[in-house]
Amino acid sequence: MVQCLVIFLCVFISQCYGNYGDKDQVVTSKGLILGDRWDGYSTFLGVPYAKVDLENPFGPALEYPKFDTPLIANDSSVVCPQVYFNDNGTIQCLNLNIYVPHTASKKNLRPILVWFHGGGFVFGSGGEYGGQHLVKKDIIVITVNYRLGAYGFLCLDNPTVPGNQGLKDQIEALRWIRSHIVHFGGDANQVTIAGESYGGGAVDLHLYSKYETLFHKAIVQSGSMYVTEGIFVKPDHKAAIKLARHLGYDVSITSEALRILARAKPSEVNAATRNMSMILTVCAEKEFIGVPNFITENPFHLGNTDRIDGMPIMIGYTSQEMLFEFANKPQSYYDNLGDPFALQIEKTFVFSQKESEKISSIIRHFYLGYKEIGPDAQSELSNFLSDFAINYGVEWSTNRYIEQGGRVYKYLFSYTGASDYRNITGSGASHTEELKFLFDWIWAAPLINSEQLMMRERMIRMWANFVKHGNPTPADFQPLHWPSATETSRPYMNIDLDMQVKKSPFRHRMAFWNLFWHSYTKNNFLLN
CATH class of the missing domain: 3.40.50.1820 (Alpha/Beta hydrolase fold, catalytic domain)
Known part of the structure; x- marks a missing residue:
């Protein structure tokens, strides 16, 4: 009976999706994902974990829809809009790059390292960090794209953009991993989050967030929420208005400024951020009824013994x-x-x-x-x-x-x-x-x-x-x-x-x- 079911599934996949014998194939609830095989491991690069709402690209991410056709996951070059060094970012950038050892399977679930890149929350991407060395140590390695600059860190007196969206993108990535990584042979009960510089600061902040605990170990490299290079700032509730005005629009209401910025090119929004020397990073969010918050207090008042007690942290x-x-x-x-x-x-x-x-x-x-x-x-x-x-x-x-x-x-x-x-x-x-x-x-x-x-x-x-x-x-x-x-x-x-x-x-x-x-x-x- 089991053999018949396996044969049926193989025939079904081949008929519905085609024959991809040269690719590594993973069937998820979102559809078929095709990766590349290497010596000892496979890669699935550019896998979307969420979708940016084009009506509000500064606010909550949307669930990514099912794939109509197999997703060929071989491109790690997508980057989120960058404030510095690169104007080639794209709004729909919420992707994962997944490195899987060939030993991983549903019968041999492997622990997972999730990497949040540094870059001051203004530049960088997950695709810059190849995981081919760590994956050979029999762990799954996942690098994450998340929104940066105004798209990730506007902190407004507005329930549609309360702040820290880049960190909330990371939460959505961890939720996707919890739900789908088993199909790659990953153990969702053995997740380590890690990062360096501002990525390390992000890991530090996840230990104190108001969201559910989606990880079990943490690695903080050259970062902290207490670093004095601006990782935690006072919210500028007028930031959207200032950006829109810098682009030439006479506005005085945040909601209208957000509508204008949503239609603007990301390169223009980031150029305005850069030209105004605007620092947009982590803030204590204002609370709104029914709106989830990442953090609502400054770092001097944070604590989370329930999460941190007993947790291994490097x-x-x-x-x-x-x-x-x-x-x-x-x-x-x-x-x-x-x-x-x-x-x-x-x-x-x-x-x-x-x-x-x-x-x-x-x-x-x-x-x-x-x-x-x-x-x-x-x-x-x-x-x-x-x-x-x-x-x-x-x-x-x-x-x-x-x-x-x-x-x-x-x-x-x-x-x-x-x-x-x-x-x-x-x-x-x-x-x-x-x-x-x-x-x-x-x-x-x-x-x-x-x-x-x-x-x-x-x-x-x-x-x-x-x-x-x-x-x-x-x-x-x-x-x-x-x-x-x-x-x-x-x-x-x-x-x-x-x-x-x-x-x-x-x-x-x-x-x-x-x-x-x-x-x-x-x-x-x-x-x-």
Whole structure:
């Protein structure tokens, strides 16, 4: 009887959809999806998980309809409209790129890594991150497109666009995965969400969202909702009106501005956003009856012990995140820089000019002593900006997880053997440096020598172990043991040629920022 049913289904699929013997075929409730087979894995690239409502491209996504014909999933080039670097994005961009090991089946469900790309919520796409290395560790890898800029992060006093739509797109992607990934051989009860930079900040925020829990582990790389590069902003309820006016329309009502923007070309909307230096990222949404919210409070008031308690979380950063901002810059760059300390502090805190000058002087002396701002201070300036913009925020998130019962594995990525800055004496690993070891990342040169390839093998094995076991170094990884952090101890894995467990990265610098935030939290712009 079972054999007859199998034969019937094979004949039915062949007659209804055609013969696609050279393709990997997955039948879902949406229709037949055709992927490409490779050595050890298959790819399904550009699979739609939701549809943008063209009447309101800034608001909730719609369910994607069933396919009338088989979906040939071989194109990962679709990107959402970009504010920077690329004007070729398209509105209908809510796609997944799925990498499936050949071992996966409904009888052998494999755990899943879901990747949210970085890019400041203004550029980037899931298709930039090839999952062909991680998938060979017997896990399913999925990279996600989500809306960016005004299309993903308008935060308005309007129930049709309350805010954080890009994060809500990620929720829809996770819901699609929960419902459909079993057809690819994926285990919907073993989902790890991960991301780097603002993608890591998105993961952090998902731990606190008001939506149902759609994942079971989390990886936060060089990101946090507490980073001070603008991931969390005050809502600008007039943003749609400002954009429409910049495009030449005399409007004063948000609903009318949204109708105008919906008809405009995405490149025009993004050019207006760019030209006005408008920062549109995560906000505390206003609540409307019957309208779901992602987050309605600022980061200082968020908590979610029910979700975080017991959850495995891996979190860390590179050893010199912001080196790229200062490395190899000429003297003229520093001459035009002004006061880099005051410049950063004033982005995040509200001070009088006199207070700002005094505080920036204290910070300058902490990092530079009496050294002049110039090429000779590139390392110290990189350390300052790394700490202020990323490192302290990551440490803050780490502390919050531990307070709420999370099982936290900390790391510091220090390997510089493939870095563009490895010839700078004393340099560390810059922002994004770890990505080239996890993904076939389009922005990185290929790894070529045996040492670099060994580091890749080490990285993908630890990350895949975490996806499988909630522990990057389970028993079979001996002799290396990566302990979790606790209330009284902060061990971390220093990821380098010489792998070592150490304690409290940059302890004195983090203590400085602890005191700073303790003294000046009330001056944060979100509270003013």
